[in-house]
Amino acid sequence: MSQTPIDVPKLELESAFGFNGEVPQGLKVHPDMKHLIYPLGDKIVIENLSNHKQDFLQGHTNNVTCVAVSKSGRYIASGQQTHMGFKADVIVWDYEEKCIYATFTLHxxxxxxxxxxxNDRYLATLGGQDDGSIVIWDIARRDAICGSPAQVQSAGTTYVVRFANNDENMFVTAGNNTIRIWSLDVTNRKIRPVEAYTGNCKRIVKCLEISKDNSEVYCGTTTGDILAISTKTHKCLRVGPEKGKFSQGIVCIHALEAKESKELLIGAGDGTVSIVNSETFKRTKKTQSVAGAVTSIALRGMGHQFFVATNKCQMYKFEFHDFTSSLICTASNGAILDVAFPYQCSELCATCAKDEIKIWNLNQGKELLRIAVPNIICRAIDFTRDGTCIVSAWIDGKIRLFKPESGKLMYTIPDAHNKGVSAIACIHEEGSKELKIVSGGSEGQVRVWTVQRRGQMTSKLLAVMKEHTSEVTCIKVRENGLQCVTSSADGTCIIWDLTKQVRSQIIFASTMFKCVNYSKDECQIITSGSDRKIGYWESYDGAQIRELEGCKSGEINGMDISPDGRYIASGGEDKLIKVWLYDEGEEVYVGIGHCGTIRRLKISPDQRRILSVSDDGGLFVWKFPFPSAYQ
Structure with missing residues (x-):
């Protein structure tokens, strides 16, 4: 019987690739100017800019939706979303100790x-559309001071809150047709708003900035212009620019402290990063474009350098003096569906997500190559034994072969499966000049292909094996290349004789099989699926040996056996990585970190790491908890 995560030692998270670029203002630079802070699923990542070492703040139960860093850098605050009818936590973290300082639960x-x-004394928290309240918290006392509805009933949702630069008793909120300047009365435990008067100028404000002397509030709008509001008269002073508005709205706005002249740094929904004059709102010549809509701009120091994040989960570093940019981080914008290692290579891996295949260097912690096939989903990937080719399965029914060094398309097998290719595996034959591929389709067919790699590349269909009645979910080939096993959503696993091209054995179960693996000696196969069980089966006659409760809630989508055959790693809808002793069937470690359903996982060939990928777009690297002869 599986133990609960509380009873089991925790896996150590070594690193994580990616960040949630869709969180508004989610990217921050710590005041020490040495670390980036950003959300990834239900965690906060603190990354060293020089060596890329990462620390993780874990405590949220769902996706992080907002992040703030105190002016001194002592505290980090993060808020989350939850399900309808439940409370959403705000966690204040002690930066030095990397631990929870306080948890606030009202929204x-x-x-x-x-x-x-x-002065780090207070924290303002703004609830979302279903809450609509603003609460002021005393950080030292870890208690709420007061709260109030964030907007009048006639106005829409409030999206942003910002304290004044040198006045702890003044803050501003803005949103859909509402801009309010608040005063905080701690003695009487009250906050009092004054609605800014904008006349006929009705706007939706998603970001705001306050001038250094607190005299003006600059509001970035979804219509692509800027409103300047006086904090004394509460009136709109000016609107601009008159010409050349930012298309798709202004998402980020920052006052540049390093310049004597009044300048604002703007990030727009069309990917524009630009400098505008705060008095005229006219654009300067410093303008750049990035891929995707800008979601965050984080200044380093006085603004001599700044970082830009986009909704494509990409991060750019800008040098202010010449306004040049460089791409420093990329992540998967959506669910990662598969992960694979080259044969006997543990430093590199490949992932596929949506219409992209990416090659990663795990030691350097960066993306090496990106292969894109626009608007077509890649379902599965595998490397040839010699590492010269990436074989990929695509939803348009094609099998595509790419060079891993350059990403160049080598060959395409058209119409491989008429309802899309859902699984793929390569067959190794020593000294062969041909590449053999086993593919599975959404219609249930298993096909064997040969690709001539010398001269002009050609392909030939060798066999079609049709016994599955539903999608083929996973394929594993025996070391000798004479047999393979396929799992299917129809509740069957079939062992195929690849020389005779017939079924050797079949396994039935009341489940939708998601993955299958051979044991190290290949005498047994291990399965998992929608019934939350890990099944042991004899490969000779298909008899069941053992069944473990692998998950308490939801299906198991990913599973792998360690190279020494002593351990199993599994993951699925419960968002947990579990490590099992193969012979004893005992759960010995659990990894807590993913915020989305785990799709696939792999143990590295040197048995030092476990890689897991999930719906949250994260590629997580866990330290393998046991030594082995492979290290």
Whole structure:
């Protein structure tokens, strides 16, 4: 019987590739100017800019929706979303200790935005659409001071809150047709708003900035212009630019402290990063474009260098003096469906997500290559034994072969499966000049292909094996290349004789099989699927040997056996990585970190790491908890 995660030692998370670029204002630079701070699923990542070492703050139960860093750098605050009817936590973290300092729970469903007062004394938290309230917290006392609805009933949702630069008793909120300037009365435990008067200028504000002397509030709008509001008269002073508005709205706005002249750094929904004059709102010549909509801009120091994040989960570093940019981080924008290692290579791996295949260097912690096939989903990938080719399965029914060094398309097998290719595996034959591929389709067929790699590349269909009645979910080939096993959503696993091209054995179960593996000696196969069980089966006659409860909630989508055959790693809808002793069937380690359903996982050939990929777009690297002869 599986133990609960509380009873089992925790896996150590070594590193994580990617960040949630869709979180508004989610990317921050710590005041020490040495670390980046950003959300990844339900965690906060603190990454060293020089050596890329990562620390993880774990405590949220769902996706992080907003992040704030105090002016001194002592605290980090993060808010999350949850399910309808439940409370959403705000966690304040001690930066030095990398631990929870306080947890505040008042808002419903979602925390929209956070802001620290300039002396780190107070924290303002803004609830989302289903909550609509703003609460001021005393950090030292770890208690709420007061709260109030964030907007009048006639106005829409409030999206952003910001404290004044040198006044701990003034803050501003803005949103859909509402801009309010608040005063905090700690003695009487009250916050009092004054609605800014904008006349006929009705706007939706998603970001705001306050001038250094607190005299003006600059509001970035979804219509692509900027409103300047006086904090004394509460009136709109000017609107601009008159010409050349930012298309798809202004998402980020920052006042540049390093310049004597008044300048604002703008990030727009069309990917534009630009400097505008804060008095005229006219654009300067410093303008750049990035891929995707800008979601965050984080200044380093006085703004001599800054970082830009986009909704494509890409991060850019800008040098202010010449306004040049370089891409420093990329991540998968959506679910990662498969992960694979080259044969006997543990430093590199490949992942596929949506219409992209990526090659990663795990030691350097960066993306080496990206292969894109626009608007077509890649379902599965594998490397040839010699590492000269990436074989990929695509939803348009094609098998595509790419060079891993350059990403160049080598060959395409058209119409491999009429309802899309759902699984793929390569067959190794020593000294062969041909590449053999086993593919599985959504229609249930298993096909064997040969590709001539010398001269002009050609392909030939060798066999069609049709006994599955539903999608083939996984394929594993025996070391000698004479047999393979396939799992299917129809509740069967079939062992195929690849020389005779017939079924050797079949396994039936009341489940939708998601993955299958051979044991090290290949005398047994291990299965998992929608019934939450890990099954041991004899490969000779298909008899069941053992069944473990692999998951308490949801199906198991990914599973792998360690190279020495002593351990199993599994993961699925419960978002947990579990390590099992193969012979004893005992759960010995659990990895907590993913915020989305785990799709696939692999143990590295040197048995030092476990790689897991999930719906949250994260590629997580876990330290393998046991030594082996492979290290």
């Amino acid at each position: 419903k469903v979602k925390v929209e935005c956070l802001a620290f007062s300039p």
